[in-house]
Amino acid sequence: MIEALQKDDALLADIHSTAADDPRLHLWWLGQSGFLCQQGGARLLLDPYLSDSLTEKYAATDKPHVRMTERCLAPEQLPSVRLVTASHLHTDHLDAATLVPLARAQGGITLVLPHPILEEARARLGDAPIELVGLGAGESCELQGWRLTGVPAMHDDLKTDEQGRHHYLGFLIQRAGFCFYHSGDTRWYPDLANWLLDPACDVMLLPINGHKPERRVAGNMDGTEAAVLARSCHARLVVPCHYDMFTFNTESPDEFITACGHLAQPHRILRGGEKLSLERHSTAVSV
Numbered sequence: 446m447i448e449a450l451q452k453d454d455a456l457l458a459d460i461h462s463t464a465a466d467d468p469r470l471h472l473w474w475l476g477q478s479g480f481l482c483q484q485g486g487a488r489l490l491l492d493p494y495l496s497d498s499l500t501e502k503y504a505a506t507d508k509p510h511v512r513m514t515e516r517c518l519a520p521e522q523l524p525s526v527r528l529v530t531a532s533h534l535h536t537d538h539l540d541a542a543t544l545v546p547l548a549r550a551q552g553g554i555t556l557v558l559p560h561p562i563l564e565e566a567r568a569r570l571g572d573a574p575i576e577l578v579g580l581g582a583g584e585s586c587e588l589q590g591w592r593l594t595g596v597p598a599m600h601d602d603l604k605t606d607e608q609g610r611h612h613y614l615g616f617l618i619q620r621a622g623f624c625f626y627h628s629g630d631t632r633w634y635p636d637l638a639n640w641l642l643d644p645a646c647d648v649m650l651l652p653i654n655g656h657k658p659e660r661r662v663a664g665n666m667d668g669t670e671a672a673v674l675a676r677s678c679h680a681r682l683v684v685p686c687h688y689d690m691f692t693f694n695t696e697s698p699d700e701f702i703t704a705c706g707h708l709a710q711p712h713r714i715l716r717g718g719e720k721l722s723l724e725r726h727s728t729a730v731s732v
């Protein structure tokens with residue numbers, strides 16, 4: 446089992462040590478595509494998977510989900526956070542065993558998710574105090590000081606419902622002059638960069654586990670594609686995710702690191718529970 450860099454009390458102490466008037470954007474990687482975001486005292490939680498529900502569900506099958514990195518926090522332990530996203534229905538992104546205890550501990554949360562999955566999410570989450578807010582591609586909502594805009598995600602396909610609404614989304618997130626992109630699960634597709642050029646992202650959080658049919662799961666970008674996307678969108682920084690969670694569906698970040706090096710794309714590799722802090726960049730334009 447890979448050790449988290451920070452977990453439990455140490456991670457909580459780190460989260461609580463950031464002052465409410467700190468103007469920086471802080472992101473903690475919680476494993477897979479899960480990130481806790483904090484800026485100016487406000488928090489947002491992205492795609493948290495903080496249980497062993499998939500390991501238990503697939504234990505006696507031919508597709509065991511063996512956890513690789515230790516969990517860094519139990520959902521009940523999270524500090525005050527009332528706004529959460531789920532990029533799509535897959536359990537490593539919308540996990541009842543994470544969201545239900547989280548919502549109960551918080552006294553209620555708001556969960557932003559793609560329109561077409563609202564009904565199934567409601568059934569999965571039961572009567573937990575969770576307000577569901579549907580979002581579509583190109584639609585924005587402003588909640589608790591965070592502005593979220595839906596970006597289509599191609600988790601093998603750009604699946605839509607009969608009204609043309611996307612089942613898989615990424616989120617472009619803006620607050621206090623920061624802009625960052627949490628892609629959810631997506632492969633690269635030709636139009637993706639056009640969603641992400643203006644404003645340029647301070648950081649992109651991208652999967653790198655690739656698309657290998659033998660895994661029998663929907664695919665994602667590989668490390669090279671993630672690096673190229675970040676470079677083509679002039680991202681200030683790119684952080685890989687969606688690896689080191691399950692042995693059957695992981696990838697070394699080496700290819701991503703090499704590609705970023707060839708492209709001179711700034712990047713950062715995080716370990717479980719590790720914090721990334723970003724200063725607000727200067728908006729001055731040099732001529």
Ligand SMILES: [Zn+2]
Nearest residue numbers: 535537538630
């Ligand atoms: Zn996933």
